[in-house]
Amino acid sequence: MSDPRDSMTLPRLTEEGQADSAVARALDAAADMDGFGTDVAATLDWAVMVGATRPLDHSAIDDWSLLASVAGRDVAAARILEPHLDALDILGQARREGCEAALESIGAGTGSSWGVFAAEGPGLRLEAHRDRDGWRLSGTKPWCSLAQQLTHALVTAWDGDERRLFAVALRTPEVDAHAGPWHARGLVPVVSAPVDFTSAAAVPVGEAGWYLRRPGFARGGIGVAACWWGGAVALRGALLDAARRPGADQLSRVHLARVDTALWNARLALRSAAEAIDADPDPALLAGRVRAVVAAAVETTLAESARALGPLPLVADEPHARRVADLQIYLRQHHGERDLARIGTSLSEGRGAW
Template sequence: MPAHRDPRNTPLLAELPLTDSVAGALGAADGIDGFGTDVAATLGWAVAVGAARAADRPVVEDWSLLASVASLDVAAARILEPHLDALDILDQARRLDVDVDLESIGVHPGSSWGVFAAEGPGTRLEAHRAATGWRLSGTKPWCSLAHELTHALVTAWVGDERRLFAVALRTPQVDPHAGPWHARGLTQVMSAPVEFTDATAVPVGEAGWYLRRPGFAHGGIGVAACWWGGALPLRDALLEAARRTGADQLSRVHLARVDTALWNARLTLKAAAATIDADPDPALLAGRVRAIVSDAVETALTEVAHALGPLPLVADERHARRVADLQIYIRQHHGERDLARLGGSVSEGRGEW
């Protein structure tokens, strides 16, 4: 596999130069030993990246940044994406004049953020209003990096609706589990349950706002941009193999399948960036984009395995880690379940061409 790809040569929109903000973030990443593997150093970089972003940036800038970072290191993008998503959610609330008292939970310029919105069988996080404010009690599953972060945005049940809350994680009332996390990919980005025991929480928006807001679709596509960027070096590996002396026609077939799949995903991301703010159904758009990108990444993982065989999986640490990281990360797309929801929307008459 190529020793190192420079993501500045392949931004999301190749006909546009990278902005100073994105180029600066990538340049800073070059100076970090253990970028993506050293969680503390990568989180510190992510906080600095979040603080440096312009308030009026186009959405394609964020997606270009995420894709470019993932092409360097998938785990680094997995660390960066939720931090930026949390900052974006808080910005959306501020633009709607929603009062979010972050000082009361110790938020400061160096705070690192996660977004914990998953649900799981047998677990439930409840929110209730006490005399001194909102409190959270119960278990939240799939909380990535809860041991490492200072704060998180967390969805909790208020009756039959979910509401978003900001919480401080480094308090006695918040107890992140130490596992289970037996993953062979994203090993350093542990996602495990967190127990909340009457933990102080600050509401962010009304009940249901988190899922209804247009920005929810932006975040979902941002994750897809990470998947896409993370797969680009797999194409590079196939390109290198197809150029070797003695390479056969099959090497070119594998390359062509991945090239066309990732090119199609790129065009999909590009089209979404151009239309999402005016789209009448951004959630449906996000579902379509994620389905197309996830299929492209699955194609890349399959083709590179067939083309290159086991050698790079056992002899090339960066390639093996990238493949394992992508195989875990892409499972944020729930395959046929997500397609069933998408098909249900289409069958109801939404999203006519």
């Protein structure tokens, strides 16, 4: 299988020849690591370093290129990096809007590793209440990735009838991160399990409802899609190798072409969104469209690579097998028909003209 860093397979959202020092630094540091993407502690340390060395004025295309390139090297590493960078961006946006959180009160600093826990689950509810000492969180939050390894997280909790974002320290007696259930065959080290909060001290980030209304919410959602795309580009490399082998027939080139055109289309969607996101009047609809395009391209890639390559790389090529399993789990963050229904609702209500 081709090295994902090879010029033919490196996920590239920018044009050939454009210097991207942040991507180069991140991949160079990763190349010197043992257990990149599998050793969570080491990969988190790397993610903190990447977040600390990003340019302050990074653009959407800078962020998405970085995430795609990391996913091209290792999908799990991108899954670890993405929420950390998202949290830093959220905190930065709050600071620019005059809502800087008092992070020092929960022991957060430049060496903190961050997650973003915003999922909801049936029968589970995390409540925020205020006492004389400040804000407290009580209840259970589902789908909290790496909660046992992270130092801090941004967490949505219910403040009355609205969800509000809070920063919280995770390594305290008031926070109990579950070890499972987690029987995943993909993203094995990225355990996503419930966390119980018992009157845990928290710091508000923005006002009630701000997290979901902020312009950066859509940008973060597309960042996840950039990870999906970057991981799939490495599978394109495997198909390219197969089509170049002596004796390769036309079918191998058909599979390659289907994947290539799907991923090329997704790349165009990501590039177009990077140019439009900050000025788009309906960024949520833009994000929904881009995620749908990218998700479809990755589904095509997974299906075509399975048909073209057969079972051998799934059982004999550990990096390939892990990449496929990781992408299959990661892609489930796309809600499929539910997300398409939201797009259709927007269109039926007269929004989203081309």
